[in-house]
Amino acid sequence: MVTKLYKLKKTGIFDYVLVRITAVIQAVYFSVITFYWLVNRDFKYEQLSGFFDILIIEIFTVIVAISIAYHSVQGIWNVATDYLTQAQIGASAKLLRPAVIGFSWFQALGLIFCSFYILG
């Protein structure tokens, strides 16, 4: 099993599938949020904080934060390695590409940290 996963990781299939799975998780979560917002639009602080006190929402907020983190790190890696290359923007790519990819990791960890902060 471990070697199988390792092989999947090497071929990129693991990443390919996981990017889609994390996308679906986010799609469901934001559909629920949008539905909640459409049903009671003029909410006050009590309703908003009450919504994020629901256990299933709290759990999924953390799961979605992790999903966004993974999805964005993969996505920014794709964009950065496509456009921030020496052929496209010259020598500055050498510095800019690792900087952007590094920032995506910072952003990802920040999102996960914030999602735990919401739990209280």
Added chain:
Amino acid sequence: MNSPRYLNLFKIALPLPGISSILHRISAVAIFVLSLPMMGILVFSLSSKANYEIIILLFENILFKSLFSLFITAIFYHFVSGLRHLVMDFGYWETLRAGRVSALATFISTGLFFFSFLYLTW
């Protein structure tokens, strides 16, 4: 010698599915840049009732409200366009005609979403 050395996206006329695809990336970068600040705002507004009122005041600012509307629209476009990509991953909508129609559908649905969002919030 006349053949291009690489694809310069500013010099080639992109077909509709191509525009849809590149907008998926542009919206991705926009969401990426704004996601952590917006998450910070959500955490701040949830921290106490007084802080929530501060965020309500922030939304009175026309510049921030415009930025937020564009952020939400970018998320919706990325969502719809992502669904289209997901359908194509499963092997449907892969003909030229289906690609064009579904690309157009992402633009139209995003336009409808944008105006209904403005109608509901402004």
